[in-house]
Amino acid sequence: MPTxxxxxxxxxxxxxxxxYHIYMAALAMLAILVSVGLFLSPSEPDVIGVLTVVDFVLxxxxxxxxxxxxxxxPSKLKxxxxxxxxxxxxxxxxxxxxRWLRMARVLRFLMLLRAARIIWESAKVERRSITMAxxxxxxxxxxxxxxxxxxxxxxxxxxxxxxxASDVLWWAMTTVTTVGYxxxxxxxxxxxxxxxxxxxxxxxxxxxxxxxxxxxxVPRHNHH
Numbered sequence: 001m002p003t004x005x006x007x008x009x010x011x012x013x014x015x016x017x018x019x020y021h022i023y024m025a026a027l028a029m030l031a032i033l034v035s036v037g038l039f040l041s042p043s044e045p046d047v048i049g050v051l052t053v054v055d056f057v058l059x060x061x062x063x064x065x066x067x068x069x070x071x072x073x074p075s076k077l078k079x080x081x082x083x084x085x086x087x088x089x090x091x092x093x094x095x096x097x098x099r100w101l102r103m104a105r106v107l108r109f110l111m112l113l114r115a116a117r118i119i120w121e122s123a124k125v126e127r128r129s130i131t132m133a134x135x136x137x138x139x140x141x142x143x144x145x146x147x148x149x150x151x152x153x154x155x156x157x158x159x160x161x162x163x164x165a166s167d168v169l170w171w172a173m174t175t176v177t178t179v180g181y182x183x184x185x186x187x188x189x190x191x192x193x194x195x196x197x198x199x200x201x202x203x204x205x206x207x208x209x210x211x212x213x214x215x216x217x218v219p220r221h222n223h224h
Contacts, residue, residue: 049165
């Protein structure tokens, strides 16, 4: 028999679900930015390399989100013939270049409508939803822009060690999380400035996210 959640448990579950949907909404907005970048930069190998890898990773998240919605949907057929087909086609990465799939990716723009609705509804549950969604979209966009700039500056540097999209993405990931693995690093002045901006932004973003997650996963106690 299904168990009935107490009001406190239900409120906690709602906040946790809200955080998940906020993050997916931010990813949806980022996917639109990536899609536009891929269409507008067909002759820029540095840009295409970075955006293609990012797009593939985003599609993995979208496919997981599709499976999650399908699993939790009360009526799976209704979901499949509604938002489900949009979710599934939106999870197809740009590495597949058939004409039909290129047309299907136009459906990604419909994700903006759902992203806006998700953020609006989540704000009713978690008031910091707008802050988290904005901060997530900002750091993701900044991450991509800095990757493109650093690869542009570094791949032609004589003593540079960031030569490919995988190199710059690995460096950016260790930088934004302040891990600093050290096997990849910028050697140009422009690259180092971009790295400093990314590092400072990453620290600020982590502080914002930890604050939202703390409120979502730690039970709230009412003081009488």
